[in-house]
Amino acid sequence: MISRYLTDLTSLFFPRTCAGCDTPLVYGEKLICTSCWYHLPFTLLHNGTDNLSTGQCASFFSFLDSSRVQRIIYQLKYRNRPEIGSFLGEKYGILLCEIPPFNEADVIVPVPLHPIKLRKRGYNQSAFFALGLSHSMQKPLAERCLVRHRATPSQTTKNRYQRHENMEAAFRLNEAEAPVGKHVLLVDDVLTTGATLEACSTVLLMGGATQVNAVTIAKAL
Template sequence: MMVKQYLNDLVSLFFPQTCAGCDVPLAYGEQLICTACWFHLPYTYAHLDSENASARQFWGRVKLEAAASYLYFKEASRVQQIIYHFKYKSRPELGLILGERYGELLKESPPFNRADVIVPVPLHPAKLRKRGYNQSALFAEGLCRAMQIPVAALCLARVKATRSQTQVNRYARHENMLEAFEIRDPEIIGGKHVLLADDVLTTGATIEACASVLLDAGAAKVSAVTIAKAL
């Protein structure tokens, strides 16, 4: 055991791991994200405000019990770097730690802590094969570890790779996204309060579609949380 620790320390000395947010070498005891980045990340505290910006984004679109995002996402920011490493640089462990951190806050915050099951937004199978993991599922697993709410990773499936949303109006975008998802096991969410988990909230079309499909399949309530909300 001591030899293994010695070898790990030696590797870290010559090839130090760097922070996913600022690319500075991590200090001893730091993991994935440095202390300075954790301190300076733009937290939304949205879980404390039922009328936060993420929740308001869905008013008149789909009935959500609640919605919140952990961080604000801006171009050329620490959060953008973290999300980039998480999604495109094979750093799945970032999703777990972000989920755990946010879960520690949400487990004390109703109505999120009253959810019965966590459902991650699914990837299309082709994208899942290419990336190797579903970033929303890892975020959901981190939430599960902190909140002690089970994850139903296979309940919701993405059955259609959607085309670009930028050239279509809101109604067409909504219809396009609705056709992309289906429920594989309605018994898991029937009569339950579902906590829907995704990575970044932008237009809201994906969460809107997933929540609509879950409610149509018998979910009693749907709340939604994301790692970040785009500004």
């Protein structure tokens, strides 16, 4: 009871706000308010298939411009709130624990950032999402399995062909963590054309992975 009063008092002077709508959170809410969570566009893709060359791919939410999901992703990537990634990973992992082929993975591998971007941002948002998945799914995390050795221009203004061309040869395998004989769950933040996931999947399969499935926080429509 005392801890609740202390929390309420702290919130009065340093209000915690929702990542989706920026309204103050109430007691018991964490990072995303109840109203936003209720209205988030869950995809349910984990119950079906989304056929990329990576195999089955699932996304937690649908991504639309000027939406709650866009604001949440923006807070995660550009407002120094990596805890949002791990929070969403834990939530989605609870669902994926019951769904093959995702619950059959041996190891979770996040899509890496280039070292320059990593130093600038301070963290890899996909790695935090992967960390949350790892906790709730009880799967090991291999954060250094993939290396992004070529800095690529922003994908935002590129068409589908340009995005795939942009990602070619951008990744390589860290031989010390090669997933030989393992089923890999590949993790990224937002799925657009699938160019990044396909590039990473190719490297993983050539490096000895037996299967690659993918999970993202959101999928662009």
